[in-house]
Amino acid sequence: MKSRYTVMPSPLGTVTIQANDQGLLGIWFETCTTKPDSLGDRDDQFPVLSLTRTQLDEYFSGLRNEFNLPLAATGTEFQTQVWHALTTIPYGETWSYQDLANAIGNPKAVRAVGLANGKNPISIVVPCHRVIGKSGKLIGYAGGVERKQRLLALEQGTPLK
Template identity: 50%
Template sequence: MTTSTAAAKTATDTSAHTIIDSPLGPLTLVTREGGLAGVYMTQQRHLPPQETFGPPVAVADVPVLTRTAEQLAAYFAGETRDFDIDLSTSGTPFQQRVWAALRDIPYGETVTYGELAAALGRPTASRAVGLANGRNPVSIIVPCHRVVGADGSMTGYGGGVERKRWLLGFESGTQQPLLG
């Protein structure tokens, strides 16, 4: 068994990662137990320790990483708006509910933290929704960038407000080049 094959087998059993290019810069894709566990940007807040990502593998060696890379490429090419990827995320039951609700926000649209909290039946929990949103480990796939402040302002984003602004502009057809 080659090192690459051994790492790929390990990836389906535990964790592994790969790095792909994107218009937002490098994205680290992490797999755990056969599902997608993370999509992380350079200098992202709440970035887990790299040793938890498992060994590096080639995209083609792990089916969920292949599907994720292909679907992200199609998203950035404007060819798809939705993702069909098995997730293997870790979080509290409340975080999982928030992340599931994020996937229901249509492409190109935004909601406020308060609206998302109300949709979850917790209208006074906008701050808790914001905290769960900020801990989303699979950005872009679970579109936490589609949540804005009550006044429509760009609020925090794990990958940085500039990337959030770019993603929202991309989805609405008005994106500007990223700075530096």
């Protein structure tokens, strides 16, 4: 299936968005190492990409706290289970990796959950930034810990500049 992409500015740097006819495949900041080498054709008017840009702009402006987008990321069965669980973390809240492992019914899979979380290709919309260390420390984020901190602050009411 043919994939398409667009690029948009954000208060946290340039964001690349990829989709196909089934839905959103990925959202990456420029420093993300998980972005695929091939993104398909650039198509700034592709409907899923346009809708994603609009919803991200609303999120960054503090006007949106929930996304309504078709998701089509591919991964292992375990990864997709973890990614789905990520979408249940409420806006403005954080979970530990243990909380996430518990949510998928596999409390001993904390390390595997952490690895799956790190492979999440749809940052922000599938909110892997809401997962923190058991001690409350901000650890691990493919977009950089500083961005993670700013996203969490946004969700606590601090506007992005």
